[in-house]
Amino acid sequence: MLQTHQNPVYEYVHSADQDSPTPVHHPVIVVGAGPIGMAAGLDACTQGIPAVILDDNNTVSIGSRAVCYAKRALEILDRLGCGQRMVDKGITWNLGKVFFRDDLVYTFNLLPEADHHRPAFINLQQYYLEEYMVDRIRQAEQLELRWKSRVTAVEEKEDRVEIRVETPDGEYHLTCDYLIVADGANSGIRKMMGLESSGQVFQDRFLIADVVMETDFPPERWFWFDPPFHQGGSTLLHRQADNVWRIDFQLGWDADPEEEKKPENVIPRLKAMLGEETEFALEWTSVYTFQCRRMERFRHGRLFFVGDAAHQVSPFGARGANSGFQDTDNLLWKLKLVLDGKAPERLLDSYDAERVAAADENLLNSTRSTDFITPKSEMSGTFRDATLLLAEEYPFARGLVNSGRLSLPAVYRDSPLNTSDEASFDGRMTPGTPSTDAPVNEGDWWLQLIANNRFNGLYFPQETDGGLGDRELTTLSTLVERAEVPLDIRVVGAAPRLELPAGIHPVADSKGVLKARFDGRPGTFYLFRPDQHIAARWRGLDREKIETALQRATGRI
Amino acid sequence: MIETRKLNVQPTLSRPDDFYNALVEMHRELSEEQSRLANAKLILLLANQIGDEETLEEALKIAAEGLNKPTVF
Numbered sequence: 001m002l003q004t005h006q007n008p009v010y011e012y013v014h015s016a017d018q019d020s021p022t023p024v025h026h027p028v029i030v031v032g033a034g035p036i037g038m039a040a041g042l043d044a045c046t047q048g049i050p051a052v053i054l055d056d057n058n059t060v061s062i063g064s065r066a067v068c069y070a071k072r073a074l075e076i077l078d079r080l081g082c083g084q085r086m087v088d089k090g091i092t093w094n095l096g097k098v099f100f101r102d103d104l105v106y107t108f109n110l111l112p113e114a115d116h117h118r119p120a121f122i123n124l125q126q127y128y129l130e131e132y133m134v135d136r137i138r139q140a141e142q143l144e145l146r147w148k149s150r151v152t153a154v155e156e157k158e159d160r161v162e163i164r165v166e167t168p169d170g171e172y173h174l175t176c177d178y179l180i181v182a183d184g185a186n187s188g189i190r191k192m193m194g195l196e197s198s199g200q201v202f203q204d205r206f207l208i209a210d211v212v213m214e215t216d217f218p219p220e221r222w223f224w225f226d227p228p229f230h231q232g233g234s235t236l237l238h239r240q241a242d243n244v245w246r247i248d249f250q251l252g253w254d255a256d257p258e259e260e261k262k263p264e265n266v267i268p269r270l271k272a273m274l275g276e277e278t279e280f281a282l283e284w285t286s287v288y289t290f291q292c293r294r295m296e297r298f299r300h301g302r303l304f305f306v307g308d309a310a311h312q313v314s315p316f317g318a319r320g321a322n323s324g325f326q327d328t329d330n331l332l333w334k335l336k337l338v339l340d341g342k343a344p345e346r347l348l349d350s351y352d353a354e355r356v357a358a359a360d361e362n363l364l365n366s367t368r369s370t371d372f373i374t375p376k377s378e379m380s381g382t383f384r385d386a387t388l389l390l391a392e393e394y395p396f397a398r399g400l401v402n403s404g405r406l407s408l409p410a411v412y413r414d415s416p417l418n419t420s421d422e423a424s425f426d427g428r429m430t431p432g433t434p435s436t437d438a439p440v441n442e443g444d445w446w447l448q449l450i451a452n453n454r455f456n457g458l459y460f461p462q463e464t465d466g467g468l469g470d471r472e473l474t475t476l477s478t479l480v481e482r483a484e485v486p487l488d489i490r491v492v493g494a495a496p497r498l499e500l501p502a503g504i505h506p507v508a509d510s511k512g513v514l515k516a517r518f519d520g521r522p523g524t525f526y527l528f529r530p531d532q533h534i535a536a537r538w539r540g541l542d543r544e545k546i547e548t549a550l551q552r553a554t555g556r557i
Numbered sequence: 558m559i560e561t562r563k564l565n566v567q568p569t570l571s572r573p574d575d576f577y578n579a580l581v582e583m584h585r586e587l588s589e590e591q592s593r594l595a596n597a598k599l600i601l602l603l604a605n606q607i608g609d610e611e612t613l614e615e616a617l618k619i620a621a622e623g624l625n626k627p628t629v630f
Contacts, residue, residue, distance in 0.1 A: 386597035396605040
């Protein structure tokens with residue numbers, strides 16, 4: 001098979017920790033250097049927590065694997081310093097097309113709104129993402145990635161976790177305050193700890209074929225139900241970087257995975273789909289089954305399970321890797337506050353509460369997509385076909401077609417860290433929601449401004465002519481001074497000539513997008529957590545209320 | 558019998574025989590499979606017209622009432 005990509009081989013390096021007579025201590029150790037483990041390590045580094053990542057292998061992903069990265073994942077990767085390379089190399093797409101048999105049923109646009117920094121989705125082979133993350137880790141201080149280092153024992157002690165690490169030149173022990181487990185769907189640590197991930201195994205098999213071809217197909221997601229070239233099954237087509245195309249065929253449960261992935265069996269399927277005259281070369285094939293399952297809890301004392309180790313979904317909707325990034329986005333700022341003694345240890349329970357609820361939402365969505373794509377009964381198939389037949393001409397049915405509900409960030413609606421609204425607001429920015437984006441200042445983006453790993457305030461002042469009243473200024477500066485956790489406040493439209501105290505910054509909203517998306521009438525104040533989710537909002541500036549909300553958002557009340 | 562809050566179970570059609578006849582007539586020239594498909598399309602069209610989840614849930618419960626399975630949705 002053709003290779004557009006050569007996997008790097010990273011060198012095993014002997015660590016000084018191995019020569020220490022007693023186990024060396026690190027605040028955070030991450031097990032697993034997949035995208036989510038590396039995101040955990042980079043996030044720790046960004047927050048100022050020294051960390052070590054251990055991986056039993058010495059290269060990046062074999063094969064393209066997870067290829068669809070959603071807007072929210074890109075925003076998180078921006079904060080970790082890898083977003084721009086992803087977008088530069090990746091294929092940006094917003095349009096999806098759904099076909100049934102011979103016909104185009106409908107077209108959807110995932111990002112119908114302008115004025116966002118990042119697109120709805122990009123496609124990129126997982127190995128590129130991992131390489132960018134490795135490069136970033138190598139530039140980082142106080143963050144180390146140790147290859148060929150397998151964790152073979154985990155022991156939780158009262159005030160730390162002790163682990164045993166097996167390497168090419170012997171075993172050694174390490175201790176940490178917190179162990180982040182990111183060792184994937186078949187998590188060895190999970191098994192070692194006697195923990196389970198339970199749910200549903202789907203009786204179906206899918207064939208992935210990565211194909212290299214020069215073609216003028218547009219960069220869109222094309223999904224076929226029961227196409228003439230693959231009758232009875234579904235097929236998905238996606239463009240990746242380097243002219244690589246991901247084609248995914250539903251095979252059914254009885255298919256023989258070893259036979260199906262042989263080139264002599266894959267190529268006829270591709271020729272039927274692409275036409276005899278299309279020139280292509282096969283790059284990678286794989287046959288997979290999937291499960292929808294999760295662990296009962298993601299926090300076990302000083303152990304935190306993230307990504308596929310904690311929860312696994314079907315690939316429809318790209319909710320695997322995308323939700324994994326939201327796990328570490330949620331966890332690391334909390335660990336930082338607890339390690340610094342600025343928040344009680346129980347703040348860490350909110351990781352479990354928020355991310356278990358998010359996993360359930362992802363599981364529900366991906367299970368429903370799976371049921372639509374592979375109906376489990378004759379009647380379910382009849383309704384599926386009826387929906388598709390209607391959708392071509394009757395718009396109402398398009399909302400029922402489910403070829404994957406594409407990953408959207410979870411809203412922590414019922415989080416214990418939220419402060420409930422006292423007033424009414426228009427728009428979607430309710431407490432628990434990740435902040436939307438907007439163009440601000442000269443060429444900045446709102447989400448970049450609040451990617452500072454601190455709590456942030458957004459204030460729409462009473463006067464809209466650039467002034468700020470004395471009472472407002474006193475309240476804001478007292479808030480910033482007295483805050484027990486790092487807090488910055490941005491004042492919309494404040495004239496740059498104003499002398500603002502440290503921690504208070506003007507933000508220009510010349511297009512009025514911030515005001516529109518946050519329903520920013522004069523006097524409105526929003527409080528954002530370091531992961532950019534909204535903790536609280538008010539229609540007036542009230543220092544005590546904001547301080548109480550800050551306490552709640554950090555688990556202190 | 559299931560009590561309903563939103564679903565109207567009192568007669569509303571002015572010419573019930575005409576509708577019933579049209580319903581049966583729709584299936585006359587159809588195969589079993591085509592009929593199943595036509596019924597499914599009809600349900601989807603009407604559900605969209607009703608446009609209220611609570612009303613539809615009540616209808617779903619009544620439709621499955623007593624049919625060899627617990628009426629839990």
